[in-house]
Amino acid sequence: MSSSRCLIQESKPRDACGVFGIFGPGEDVSRLTYFGLFALQHRGQESAGIAVSDGREMTLYREMGLVFQVFDEETLSRLQGDLAIGHTRYSTSGTSSLVNAQPMVAEWRGGKIALAHNGNLVNALELRRELEAEGTSFAASSDSEVMLLMVAREADRQGSVEKGVAACMPRWRGAYSLTILTEDSVMAVRDPYGVRPLCIGRLNGQAIVFASESCALNVIGSEFLREVDPGELVVADKDGMRAQQVLRSPRQALCVFEYIYMARPDSEIGGRLVHEARRRLGRQVAKDHPVEGDVVIPVPDTGWPAAIGYAEESGVPFGEGLIKNRYIPRTFIQPDQRLRELGVRIKLNPLREALQGRRVVMVDDSIVRGTTKRRIVRMIREQGAREVHVRISAPPYRWPCYYGVDTSNRSELIAARCSTVEEIREAIGADSLGYQSVAGMLKGLRVPRRKLCLACFTGRYPIPIPKDVKLSKLDLEESAWREGEEEAKTNAPAASPTETPA
Numbered sequence: 291m292s293s294s295r296c297l298i299q300e301s302k303p304r305d306a307c308g309v310f311g312i313f314g315p316g317e318d319v320s321r322l323t324y325f326g327l328f329a330l331q332h333r334g335q336e337s338a339g340i341a342v343s344d345g346r347e348m349t350l351y352r353e354m355g356l357v358f359q360v361f362d363e364e365t366l367s368r369l370q371g372d373l374a375i376g377h378t379r380y381s382t383s384g385t386s387s388l389v390n391a392q393p394m395v396a397e398w399r400g401g402k403i404a405l406a407h408n409g410n411l412v413n414a415l416e417l418r419r420e421l422e423a424e425g426t427s428f429a430a431s432s433d434s435e436v437m438l439l440m441v442a443r444e445a446d447r448q449g450s451v452e453k454g455v456a457a458c459m460p461r462w463r464g465a466y467s468l469t470i471l472t473e474d475s476v477m478a479v480r481d482p483y484g485v486r487p488l489c490i491g492r493l494n495g496q497a498i499v500f501a502s503e504s505c506a507l508n509v510i511g512s513e514f515l516r517e518v519d520p521g522e523l524v525v526a527d528k529d530g531m532r533a534q535q536v537l538r539s540p541r542q543a544l545c546v547f548e549y550i551y552m553a554r555p556d557s558e559i560g561g562r563l564v565h566e567a568r569r570r571l572g573r574q575v576a577k578d579h580p581v582e583g584d585v586v587i588p589v590p591d592t593g594w595p596a597a598i599g600y601a602e603e604s605g606v607p608f609g610e611g612l613i614k615n616r617y618i619p620r621t622f623i624q625p626d627q628r629l630r631e632l633g634v635r636i637k638l639n640p641l642r643e644a645l646q647g648r649r650v651v652m653v654d655d656s657i658v659r660g661t662t663k664r665r666i667v668r669m670i671r672e673q674g675a676r677e678v679h680v681r682i683s684a685p686p687y688r689w690p691c692y693y694g695v696d697t698s699n700r701s702e703l704i705a706a707r708c709s710t711v712e713e714i715r716e717a718i719g720a721d722s723l724g725y726q727s728v729a730g731m732l733k734g735l736r737v738p739r740r741k742l743c744l745a746c747f748t749g750r751y752p753i754p755i756p757k758d759v760k761l762s763k764l765d766l767e768e769s770a771w772r773e774g775e776e777e778a779k780t781n782a783p784a785a786s787p788t789e790t791p792a
């Protein structure tokens with residue numbers, strides 16, 4: 291395959307959302323939710339919303355845009371209450387439109403339910419058809435609405451939202467970290483594989499807070515208590531906090547990309563500070579792919595910790611060679627292709643003094659499609675660099691994600707389009723290219739393989755994907771599909787894991 295075929299329009303993986311929730315009588319819950327969402331802005335930039343309850347009435351406000359664009363003093367002052375949930379969205383299921391913005395609200399016979407979802411169900415279509423056959427009509431096109439309407443139906447049948455959620459969990463297949471609001475309680479729910487993070491904090495000794503990442507707890511001054519366990523349903527209400535283990539899974543499958551790229555570096559996931567995990571990944575790639583260089587530079591911002599680790603391990607001095615315009619939001623989250631193209635061009639500016647006449651080692655966390663890397667390598671050469679060596683702290687990204695990260699179709703991934711690392715090197719125009727191996731990544735992270743989802747590197751999906759859903763993102767020629775099947779078989783565990791009611 292020629293290297294030109296390997297290159298198409300660049301895009302980083304995009305996460306599917308940030309969720310937040312607070313049960314805090316006496317606290318300014320809408321403002322706290324606003325600041326929590328602000329801390330989770332990196333997880334989704336298309337829309338934001340807050341649903342609040344004063345114990346009797348629920349009020350919702352959601353709009354397209356960034357958190358600070360959606361809310362102002364006036365909108366926040368209309369959201370009065372003691373408990374709230376919030377959401378920032380990037381669409382991986384359903385279109386990018388207000389109708390799919392979250393939280394979403396539905397009615398059951400006891401009142402209202404609001405739901406905020408991070409992740410992706412792989413059996414959403416099947417569940418939606420089932421609801422439609424029973425006469426349920428849908429306003430939106432996302433899997434989150436399917437979950438909400440299922441909860442409403444089950445709440446009617448079971449007599450409470452808590453029981454309704456527990457009844458739905460065994461039927462949901464895929465990734466879900468949820469916050470749910472009723473008039474008098476806030477719930478946090480995590481799928482039995484724990485694909486997306488979700489944690490619990492306490493504020494001012496009393497209020498219970500739920501958030502996708504611990505950085506959102508820190509920002510509002512709450513103390514980190516623990517993570518929501520995979521398969522767990524946690525409820526905060528006037529009686530305090532209670533938890534039930536609704537589902538057990540034979541294995542966990544936290545998305546490894548949370549450590550590599552998605553989560554904020556100041557968040558803690560699985561007891562590990564994300565910044566430290568990324569630094570260790572950089573150290574590991576330096577051990578496995580050493581190169582003679584004069585300066586190690588990061589691709590800002592997410593390549594920083596790995597580049598620091600690489601410099602520490604290799605002894606090559608760390609320097610800044612690319613300056614990021616800090617006033618541009620993370621362009622890859624913009625859903626529109628044309629805007630993304632513009633964003634890449636204005637985002638990074640090279641620092642000639644740091645690059646001229648040097649052998650540059652450029653460190654980043656991933657190569658998804660390859661176009662941006664080629665542009666950056668060329669830009670560094672134009673500043674007079676003698677050599678440009680690229681080191682990637684993750685393994686080659688070959689398989690699409692079905693669990694809530696928008697990685698595009700397989701045919702768009704450079705590591706799937708090119709058959710060798712040498713071809714990718716040629717396509718991006720670097721003097722050398724070194725990827726982390728899966729074994730090196732696990733060594734660097736110090737997380738056991740059985741606790742992680744590594745599917746975008748291995749093609750082995752821990753939660754089975756229905757064939758039609760799988761094929762929707764596998765539009766390479768049939769041989770590639772077969773190759774994936776073979777790889778999945780080779781890596782398959784002795785018994786396929788299935789979640790079971792606890």
Ligand code: SF4
Nearest residue numbers: 545546691743745746
């Ligand atoms: S497939 Fe990749 S991006 Fe998706 S959950 Fe698994 S590791 Fe994360």
